[in-house]
Amino acid sequence: MPPWACLADGTRPMTPKEDRAINAALHNMALWNPCGCFEMDMPVIMAVDVEPDELVGFNYLLNAKGGPSKWLHCFLHDRQIQRIWNNPNAYMAAIRRQGYGGIFSPDFSLYMDMPLPLQIFNTYRSRWVGAYMQAHGIPVVPTVGWAGPASFDFCFLGIEPGGTVAISTIGIKTDAARAVFFAGYEAMTERLKPSRVLIYGRTLEGLGGRYYPPCYEKLRHG
Numbered sequence: 001m002p003p004w005a006c007l008a009d010g011t012r013p014m015t016p017k018e019d020r021a022i023n024a025a026l027h028n029m030a031l032w033n034p035c036g037c038f039e040m041d042m043p044v045i046m047a048v049d050v051e052p053d054e055l056v057g058f059n060y061l062l063n064a065k066g067g068p069s070k071w072l073h074c075f076l077h078d079r080q081i082q083r084i085w086n087n088p089n090a091y092m093a094a095i096r097r098q099g100y101g102g103i104f105s106p107d108f109s110l111y112m113d114m115p116l117p118l119q120i121f122n123t124y125r126s127r128w129v130g131a132y133m134q135a136h137g138i139p140v141v142p143t144v145g146w147a148g149p150a151s152f153d154f155c156f157l158g159i160e161p162g163g164t165v166a167i168s169t170i171g172i173k174t175d176a177a178r179a180v181f182f183a184g185y186e187a188m189t190e191r192l193k194p195s196r197v198l199i200y201g202r203t204l205e206g207l208g209g210r211y212y213p214p215c216y217e218k219l220r221h222g
Helices: 003-009 016-031 078-086 088-098 116-135 149-153 175-192 215-221
Strands: 054-057 070-073 102-104 164-168 196-200 210-212
Touching: 078 088, 078 116, 088 116, 116 149, 149 175, 164 175
Parallel strands: 054 070, 070 102, 164 196, 196 210
Antiparallel strands: none
């Protein structure tokens, strides 16, 4: 059962973590609220043109050796990147302290069976964190994700066209998943016209761009 299903039908109260996630949204709006002049009030990540030499998972932020050619990616389970939404200032300080070149905006999940308001909220959270960090001097590449065609109305908002974008091929294992992925990819390239596409995951036939192997592949092959 999806994690939001229990909340929707009222069968249990929110856990402390869920309550903190909702409170974080209110706190972040008070901390920095750029909305009001963008489509659907979506914060905008400005275009950059970069191609990192190496990606490091956000979960290794404090353990891996940083460097200007190394960027952090957030292609992780939501529970591992929730903290950057809960406390963005602390992680901006850590990124600077560790000397990373920048970060990909958080890849909060967009499930096919997730209600559209939650898909919009997760898109908003990704853009808010990326735009907030960018406004405070942290280089950011926008991460783009999508679900079905209904998500195309909002999932590409908040990204200035013409720059580098990051996507992931993790989890694309069936023909149906491949069809959804390429439909979204075509819509994304038409809408955003990216200068570069950075791809975290295994190679997909017909998908061009700069590929970065998943962390578990690097560990497997040394």
